[in-house]
Amino acid sequence: MKWKNRQFGELEFDDDHVLTFPQGIIGFEDCRRFILINDEDSQPFRWLVSIEDEDLSFPLLNPQLFVPNYQAGDRQKENSTVLVVATLNKEIENSTVNLRSPVIIMNESRTGKQIILEQEVYALQHPLFVAPQSPVKG
Amino acid sequence: MLVLSRKFDESIMIGDSVVIKVLSIQDGQVKIGIEAPKEVRILRREIYDEIHRSNAQAAKASKGAAMRAAKMLQKKVPPGNPGT
Numbered sequence A: 001m002k003w004k005n006r007q008f009g010e011l012e013f014d015d016d017h018v019l020t021f022p023q024g025i026i027g028f029e030d031c032r033r034f035i036l037i038n039d040e041d042s043q044p045f046r047w048l049v050s051i052e053d054e055d056l057s058f059p060l061l062n063p064q065l066f067v068p069n070y071q072a073g074d075r076q077k078e079n080s081t082v083l084v085v086a087t088l089n090k091e092i093e094n095s096t097v098n099l100r101s102p103v104i105i106m107n108e109s110r111t112g113k114q115i116i117l118e119q120e121v122y123a124l125q126h127p128l129f130v131a132p133q134s135p136v137k138g
Numbered sequence B: 001m002l003v004l005s006r007k008f009d010e011s012i013m014i015g016d017s018v019v020i021k022v023l024s025i026q027d028g029q030v031k032i033g034i035e036a037p038k039e040v041r042i043l044r045r046e047i048y049d050e051i052h053r054s055n056a057q058a059a060k061a062s063k064g065a066a067m068r069a070a071k072m073l074q075k076k077v078p079p080g081n082p083g084t
Helices: B045-058 B063-075
Strands: A002-005 A009-012 A033-038 A046-050 A057-061 A080-087 A096-106 A111-114 B011-014 B018-026 B029-035
Touching (some): A002 A046, A057 A096, A080 B045, A096 B045
Antiparallel strands (some): A002 A009, A033 A046, A046 A057, A057 A080, B011 B018, B018 B029
Protein backbone atom coordinates (compact mmCIF):
# COMPACT_ATOMS: atom_id res chain seq x y z
CA MET A 1 0.00 0.00 0.00
CA LYS A 2 1.18 3.54 -0.72
CA TRP A 3 0.52 6.75 1.11
CA LYS A 4 1.83 10.25 0.78
CA ASN A 5 2.40 12.22 3.95
CA ARG A 6 3.19 15.92 3.90
CA GLN A 7 6.30 15.51 6.04
CA PHE A 8 7.56 12.10 5.15
CA GLY A 9 6.67 12.02 1.51
CA GLU A 10 5.81 8.79 -0.22
CA LEU A 11 5.51 5.83 2.12
CA GLU A 12 5.17 2.27 1.00
CA PHE A 13 4.20 -0.48 3.40
CA ASP A 14 2.49 -3.84 3.69
CA ASP A 15 -1.19 -3.87 4.51
CA ASP A 16 -0.51 -5.81 7.69
CA HIS A 17 1.53 -2.90 9.03
CA VAL A 18 -1.58 -0.79 9.26
CA LEU A 19 -2.69 -0.07 12.83
CA THR A 20 -6.35 0.42 13.57
CA PHE A 21 -7.36 2.77 16.35
CA PRO A 22 -11.09 2.03 16.74
CA GLN A 23 -11.54 5.19 18.83
CA GLY A 24 -8.96 7.28 17.04
CA ILE A 25 -6.63 9.53 18.97
CA ILE A 26 -8.22 11.83 21.53
CA GLY A 27 -9.49 14.88 19.67
CA PHE A 28 -8.92 13.13 16.33
CA GLU A 29 -11.59 10.46 16.60
CA ASP A 30 -12.26 10.39 12.87
CA CYS A 31 -8.79 9.17 11.99
CA ARG A 32 -8.55 5.50 12.72
CA ARG A 33 -5.87 4.07 10.51
CA PHE A 34 -2.19 4.74 11.07
CA ILE A 35 1.22 3.36 10.49
CA LEU A 36 4.08 3.62 12.95
CA ILE A 37 7.29 4.67 11.31
CA ASN A 38 10.85 4.84 12.54
CA ASP A 39 12.43 7.86 10.97
CA GLU A 40 16.17 7.52 11.14
CA ASP A 41 16.83 11.28 11.19
CA SER A 42 14.69 11.97 14.21
CA GLN A 43 15.13 8.87 16.33
CA PRO A 44 14.39 8.13 19.19
CA PHE A 45 11.14 9.67 17.96
CA ARG A 46 8.73 7.36 16.20
CA TRP A 47 5.83 8.71 14.22
CA LEU A 48 2.24 7.67 14.22
CA VAL A 49 1.27 8.65 10.71
CA SER A 50 -2.38 8.82 9.66
CA ILE A 51 -3.17 7.10 6.39
CA GLU A 52 -6.40 9.03 6.09
CA ASP A 53 -5.18 12.60 6.51
CA GLU A 54 -1.92 13.46 4.80
CA ASP A 55 -1.22 16.30 7.24
CA LEU A 56 -1.58 14.26 10.38
CA SER A 57 1.26 12.64 12.30
CA PHE A 58 2.19 12.43 15.96
CA PRO A 59 5.73 12.20 17.31
CA LEU A 60 5.95 9.44 19.92
CA LEU A 61 8.60 8.46 22.41
CA ASN A 62 9.28 5.55 24.69
CA PRO A 63 8.10 6.65 28.17
CA GLN A 64 10.96 4.73 29.76
CA LEU A 65 13.22 7.53 28.59
CA PHE A 66 11.60 9.64 31.28
CA VAL A 67 10.36 7.18 33.86
CA PRO A 68 12.37 3.95 33.88
CA ASN A 69 9.57 1.87 35.42
CA TYR A 70 6.73 3.50 33.57
CA GLN A 71 3.52 1.53 33.91
CA ALA A 72 0.54 2.18 31.70
CA GLY A 73 -1.87 0.86 34.32
CA ASP A 74 -3.42 -2.57 34.44
CA ARG A 75 -4.49 -2.21 30.85
CA GLN A 76 -0.91 -2.66 29.78
CA LYS A 77 -1.04 -6.16 28.45
CA GLU A 78 1.64 -8.49 27.28
CA ASN A 79 2.86 -8.15 23.76
CA SER A 80 1.98 -4.50 23.60
CA THR A 81 3.99 -1.42 22.76
CA VAL A 82 3.55 1.61 24.98
CA LEU A 83 4.47 5.04 23.64
CA VAL A 84 3.74 8.60 24.69
CA VAL A 85 2.91 11.64 22.59
CA ALA A 86 5.51 14.41 22.50
CA THR A 87 4.44 18.02 22.18
CA LEU A 88 7.25 19.96 20.59
CA ASN A 89 7.28 23.59 21.56
CA LYS A 90 8.61 26.41 19.43
CA GLU A 91 11.23 26.84 22.10
CA ILE A 92 12.36 23.29 21.88
CA GLU A 93 13.60 23.16 25.46
CA ASN A 94 10.03 23.77 26.67
CA SER A 95 8.72 20.68 24.91
CA THR A 96 6.76 18.12 26.88
CA VAL A 97 5.56 14.53 26.76
CA ASN A 98 2.14 13.39 27.81
CA LEU A 99 2.74 10.60 30.29
CA ARG A 100 -0.88 10.71 31.45
CA SER A 101 -2.43 9.32 28.29
CA PRO A 102 -0.15 6.80 26.61
CA VAL A 103 -0.73 5.17 23.27
CA ILE A 104 -0.93 1.40 23.57
CA ILE A 105 -0.48 -0.76 20.52
CA MET A 106 -1.45 -4.41 20.67
CA ASN A 107 1.18 -6.06 18.53
CA GLU A 108 -0.85 -9.10 17.54
CA SER A 109 -4.17 -7.56 16.66
CA ARG A 110 -2.47 -4.45 15.24
CA THR A 111 -4.89 -2.24 17.11
CA GLY A 112 -4.17 0.79 19.19
CA LYS A 113 -5.74 3.07 21.70
CA GLN A 114 -4.83 6.23 23.55
CA ILE A 115 -5.84 5.55 27.11
CA ILE A 116 -6.08 7.93 30.04
CA LEU A 117 -4.59 6.74 33.28
CA GLU A 118 -6.99 7.14 36.18
CA GLN A 119 -4.41 7.87 38.80
CA GLU A 120 -2.65 11.17 38.44
CA VAL A 121 0.82 9.74 38.96
CA TYR A 122 2.14 10.96 35.66
CA ALA A 123 2.00 14.46 34.26
CA LEU A 124 0.16 15.46 31.15
CA GLN A 125 2.98 17.86 30.46
CA HIS A 126 6.14 16.19 31.61
CA PRO A 127 9.20 18.17 30.49
CA LEU A 128 11.06 16.55 27.63
CA PHE A 129 14.29 17.88 28.98
CA VAL A 130 15.19 18.03 32.62
CA ALA A 131 15.38 21.70 33.51
CA PRO A 132 18.91 22.88 34.27
CA GLN A 133 19.58 24.01 37.82
CA SER A 134 20.22 27.62 36.84
CA PRO A 135 18.15 28.82 33.91
CA VAL A 136 20.25 29.89 30.96
CA LYS A 137 18.91 32.78 28.91
CA GLY A 138 19.71 33.44 25.34
CA MET B 1 -29.02 19.62 24.50
CA LEU B 2 -31.65 17.58 26.27
CA VAL B 3 -32.22 18.89 29.78
CA LEU B 4 -33.71 16.67 32.49
CA SER B 5 -34.24 17.33 36.19
CA ARG B 6 -33.39 14.51 38.56
CA LYS B 7 -33.61 14.20 42.32
CA PHE B 8 -31.37 12.33 44.70
CA ASP B 9 -31.36 8.57 43.95
CA GLU B 10 -33.00 9.01 40.55
CA SER B 11 -31.40 7.80 37.33
CA ILE B 12 -31.18 8.40 33.63
CA MET B 13 -30.71 5.69 31.05
CA ILE B 14 -28.83 6.30 27.84
CA GLY B 15 -29.44 3.54 25.35
CA ASP B 16 -29.77 0.07 26.85
CA SER B 17 -26.54 -0.09 28.71
CA VAL B 18 -25.64 3.23 30.28
CA VAL B 19 -27.20 4.29 33.58
CA ILE B 20 -26.40 7.58 35.29
CA LYS B 21 -27.52 7.98 38.86
CA VAL B 22 -27.48 10.92 41.27
CA LEU B 23 -25.79 9.55 44.40
CA SER B 24 -25.63 12.70 46.49
CA ILE B 25 -26.11 16.43 46.27
CA GLN B 26 -24.17 18.53 48.71
CA ASP B 27 -22.72 22.03 48.85
CA GLY B 28 -23.17 22.69 45.16
CA GLN B 29 -21.55 19.40 44.22
CA VAL B 30 -23.32 16.45 42.66
CA LYS B 31 -21.92 12.97 43.00
CA ILE B 32 -22.82 10.86 40.01
CA GLY B 33 -22.62 7.10 39.58
CA ILE B 34 -22.22 5.71 36.09
CA GLU B 35 -22.78 2.18 34.90
CA ALA B 36 -21.58 1.54 31.39
CA PRO B 37 -19.96 -1.21 29.34
CA LYS B 38 -16.18 -1.40 29.59
CA GLU B 39 -15.60 -0.13 26.07
CA VAL B 40 -17.41 3.15 26.75
CA ARG B 41 -14.89 5.81 27.62
CA ILE B 42 -15.93 7.91 30.57
CA LEU B 43 -13.97 11.08 31.22
CA ARG B 44 -14.09 14.34 33.03
CA ARG B 45 -14.63 16.82 30.26
CA GLU B 46 -11.74 19.08 31.26
CA ILE B 47 -9.24 16.20 31.04
CA TYR B 48 -10.49 15.32 27.58
CA ASP B 49 -10.12 18.97 26.54
CA GLU B 50 -6.62 19.18 27.93
CA ILE B 51 -5.48 16.03 26.13
CA HIS B 52 -7.20 17.17 22.96
CA ARG B 53 -5.24 20.45 23.09
CA SER B 54 -2.03 18.60 23.83
CA ASN B 55 -2.58 16.19 20.92
CA ALA B 56 -3.47 19.04 18.57
CA GLN B 57 -0.24 20.78 19.49
CA ALA B 58 1.70 17.52 19.08
CA ALA B 59 0.25 17.03 15.59
CA LYS B 60 1.86 20.29 14.51
CA ALA B 61 5.36 18.96 15.12
CA SER B 62 7.71 19.20 12.21
CA LYS B 63 10.32 16.60 11.51
CA GLY B 64 12.91 19.35 11.81
CA ALA B 65 11.83 20.19 15.35
CA ALA B 66 11.93 16.52 16.26
CA MET B 67 15.44 16.25 14.84
CA ARG B 68 16.57 19.14 17.03
CA ALA B 69 14.84 17.65 20.07
CA ALA B 70 16.41 14.28 19.28
CA LYS B 71 19.85 15.84 19.30
CA MET B 72 19.20 17.46 22.66
CA LEU B 73 17.84 14.21 24.04
CA GLN B 74 21.00 12.39 23.06
CA LYS B 75 23.08 15.03 24.80
CA LYS B 76 21.28 14.86 28.09
CA VAL B 77 19.26 11.76 28.57
CA PRO B 78 17.68 12.21 31.98
CA PRO B 79 19.38 9.84 34.42
CA GLY B 80 16.25 8.37 35.98
CA ASN B 81 13.40 10.46 37.20
CA PRO B 82 13.38 12.10 40.60
CA GLY B 83 9.74 13.01 40.23
CA THR B 84 8.22 9.60 40.82
